[in-house]
Amino acid sequence: MNRLSVLLFFTLALASCSTTKQQQDTTSLFKVGEWPISSDEFIYVYSKNNFNRDSAYSENDIKEYLDLFINFKLKVTEAKALGLDTAQSFKTELEGYRKQLAKPYLTESQVTEKLVKEAYERLKLEVNAAHILLNVKPYADPQDTLKIFNQLLDIRERIINGEDDFASMAAQYSQDPSAKKNKGDLGYFSSMQMVYPFEDAAYKLKVGDISAPVKTRFGYHLIKVKDKRPSRGxxxxxxxxxxxxxxxxxxxxxxxxxxxxxxxxxxxxxxxxxxxxxxxxxxxxxxxxxxxxxxxxxxxxxxxxxxxxxxxxxxxxxxxxxxxxxxxxxxxxxxxxxIEKFEELEQKIKERISRDSRAQLNKKVLIDRLKKENGFVANDDNVQQILAKADSSLLTATWKPNGQEESEKVLFQIKDQTYTIADFFSYIEKKQRPRSDISPHYLMKSYYNDFQEKSILSYEEDHLAEKYVDYKMLLKEYHEGILLFQLMDEKVWSYATQDTVGLKDFFEKNRNDYQWKERAKATIYDASKKEIIDELHDLKFDNYFKVPGSKFTVNGADQELVGQLTKKIDELTPYLKETGHLHFLLEYDRSKLGNVKVIDSIQHYINSIEFINKKKLLSNDRMLGTNGITFHLVSHSSGYIEEAYNKESELRLRIEEGVFEKDENPLLGEIEWGEGTSLVEKNGRFYFVDIQDILPPSPKELKDIKGLVISDYQNYLEKIWIGELKEKYPVTVNEEELNKVLKKLENN
Structure with a gap:
């Protein structure tokens, strides 16, 4: 079984999570040793992994899957027997997955959907607004907050009564640093460009209206809507x-x-x-x-x-x-x-909402729901008692609890689980850090609110498996899947790659299974136009191609020929020195040259260059009708020729070289199987196939197919291992229960 097969049981698709609450039957379908596996677990896993296969619910398919499932459970049983699930690395990895799995269950999807739709609808409208801001610290004392609130009410009253206009009051009173210059004018904005409380108030106001004081994390605002217009996109x-x-x-x-x-x-x-x-x-x-x-x-x-x-x-x-x-x-x-369609923007809006102040609305609704569902009850007297213990040491992060006799008093209860004063004090000691922007009383209250929220969420997360069967089964799959990966790697995957002696022995014993069929040594040219194929014909010389654009022809007296060519070669020498696959080709008609010794002079000069050996100089004495010498660069690299042709488009030319079996490439099945060349036009492309040799059937060598042999060796090792596990942990199937399962699945 390879890694992909393991995923049959180890599903990573979080998007398929359901929040269905239901109870499971625990009737045993089979046992691995003394470990019973329920019918419901098998039905759940089988149905999930075959939900889009119309023909998957036949008796044969179900029994084949059951065999795989039994093998899976055998390996998991062995992993647990070896104590792999007690290792800290395993626990850490599983905890990471558990946190991810829990996320869809710890959000209010209806609230999110409402906020997403609201944000999208608001994107269709742009608001022009001005504001007056008075700063308030997030945890200011109530009397300070009330003072700011009343000050804004007075300013609003003066504007509404016509005593002052909004712009002059913004310039005079607003604590927005830009107000002195812009008189509070914010220009036009759209959804998700302002903090949510500000945006929400602005979109709900009519043009010309002034809001009551609006609280954001910056302080209190008066907002005046000056205009609204359709979005300009x-x-x-x-x-x-x-x-x-x-x-x-x-x-x-x-x-x-x-x-x-x-x-x-x-x-x-x-x-x-x-x-x-x-x-x-x-x-x-x-x-x-x-x-x-x-x-x-x-x-x-x-x-x-x-x-x-x-x-x-x-x-x-x-x-x-x-x-x-x-x-x-x-x-x-x-x-x-x-504006894009809703479907195109939906995911982006969700991501934005999860990061802005709207997320707090979702969290508040979630906390309220969980309080009701899980029977949250607070002891207000004890809460007030701990809030009274706030002092200035909280602000320096040196606060210590006193009065041990109170530590076991209950602050609140979630179902049958209690959370005591001692639990909260321990939380503070870990959480506290120096602060200067808040009073001790409000800091203690903030710590308590955080402690309460985290406790409610943590309790829900710890009990999700009791509420949601999908979460329970997914978590079980992750738990067993991580164990399986670790054990499979140790027993099969890595072992097979490291056991070179065993791999070689397996290959030799099964050599007859690894045979080449008759093969063709060939080059296949795949071009967008026939003209490219024709041009390649003209550029081909032996096993080389003339590089397009490199042609250089010289004519003249003997010494002049030598001078012109050596100058050109000198220009190209640095480039040739870096590119090993390029070579020289001289084409000429010896009978037309005034002095054939000129060829020897050029060859001597080229060979005198230190890094160039004779293999880099090719000659072609077949050019009739010319008195000169033509110089080319040639290359045996198909990749280089492809690159030269594909500067304008990557689709102009593709060259494939290799040794192919007949059924390995569809083109080889459409042409005559033998040495020679063929031109094929197919689906608007032109293919030139050059078969240089036909190779008879022969045995494959391990180095040529090592990956395939390793895979087969892994399957062999796994088969042997499964046999050993079945002896160690006898499997017994409840036939009566199996028949019920077959009927239930076949009727789906």
Missing amino acids: KVKVAHIMIRATSGISESDAERARRKIFEIHDQLSQGAEWGNLCKQFSEDLASKNKGGELPLFGTGNVDPDFETAAFTLDEIGSFSTPVKTAYGWHIIKLIEKRG
Whole structure:
């Protein structure tokens, strides 16, 4: 059984998790030694692994699967007998998987789905809002929080009564650092660009309305909605930028302004965008890419840049120069997109929601549900007692409990499990760290809330197997699967690769099973056009190909020929020195040369170059009708020839060289089986097959098929091992129960 077969029982597909609550029967289908395996476990595993096979529920299929399942349980029984499940490495690995398996059960899917749909619908609308922010620490004392809250109510009242306008009050009172400049104006934004409480309030307000104070992690806000509009989607643009940031001299600022307008004039007169961008743009990240920027939507870039970009309507059109905090820009429109379909965005929105403040809504609903389901009961008197023990040592992370007589008092209970003051104090001692942004009382309360939430979630996680049969069975599969991997690797997989003596002996005893059929030594050229095949014919010389574009012909007197060729060879020598598969080819007609000794002179010169030996110099004395010498580079590397042809497209040419059995390649079955060449056109491609030799049937050697032999040897070792396990742990099948299982599965 190989690693993929093991996955028959070791399923890693978390997406298939179900939250069905149900009870399982425990009737035994078979025993491995004294270990009973229930019918329900077999039915569950069989049904899950064959759910999409219409023909899987025949008696033969079920019995074959039962044999595999019994073998699986035999190995797991041995792993447990060897104590592999007690090793710390095993426990650590299983705990990691257990945490992953538990995640789908520790979330409120209905809440998530509602938030996802809400976020998507809000993406269709953009809100223009302003705000006034008064900072409040997350754990401020109630009197401080109330003071800020009332201050905002007073500001709101003055605005509503017409005593002051929103912008002037934002400039005067808002603690947002940008308020003095923008008077609280946030521009347009869409869903998931603001913290959720702020977004939620803004989307629910009508245009012109001012909210009551809204609490976020930054403090309290008054929000005024100035406008709402349909989403403009996203836009992709390129830009040419000239830097002109605040603080530069007036002369530099004027120079930047003149430069951008001169570039704009050249573009208006028809100058090529890419050249001007590369030459003048000062955005180093984009200038060599034509100024292209990533796709963006509302609220993602400088407002002036955004407005100019979305104002462009025609693809390829460009703006007049636009000034931002970074400098001057000319913006060219590349693409505009609407909002993607819900199905396309759903997963991305879920991921965003899991990371933003919306996740707290999900967690709160989950905690409330688990409290009800698991019978959570708190002892409020004891809770107040421990909160009263907060002092300044909490802020320096040096707090220690006192009063051991109280330690066993119960803070809360989840079903039959109690959580005491001692448990909480132990949690604090591990959790505490120095803090300066909170009072001791609220820090103690925060620790208690965290302790309570973690206890509720931990209890649920520890008891998931009691509620959900799918979780229980998946966890069992992981538990047994990890054991099986470890033992299979030790007994079969790694053993077979390391046992070189045993592998060789197995191969020799079974050599007759490893025989080559009649084979062809061949080269197959697969081209997109017939012209490529024809050109390859012309470029072929013996077992070499002339490199396209390397041809160089010289004519003239003897010494002139030598001079021209040696100059060309000198130019190519450094390249040839690095590329070992390239060689020289000289083509000429000896009878047409004025002095045949010129060939000897050239050959002598080439051979005088230190790194070139005679094997790198090839001659072809077959060119009739020319007085000159033609020089080529030639290569025996099919990969190099492919690369030369595929510079424009990877699909132009593919060359496959090797020794093939007839049924190994469909093309070889369509041509005459014998030495020679054939041209085949198939599915719009052109294939040229060059068979150089036919090799008779012969035995394979271990080095040629080692991977296959190792796989067979593993199967052999496993078979022997299974036999030993069956002797060690006798298997008894409950035939009466098996018949019930067969009927139950066959009726599915």
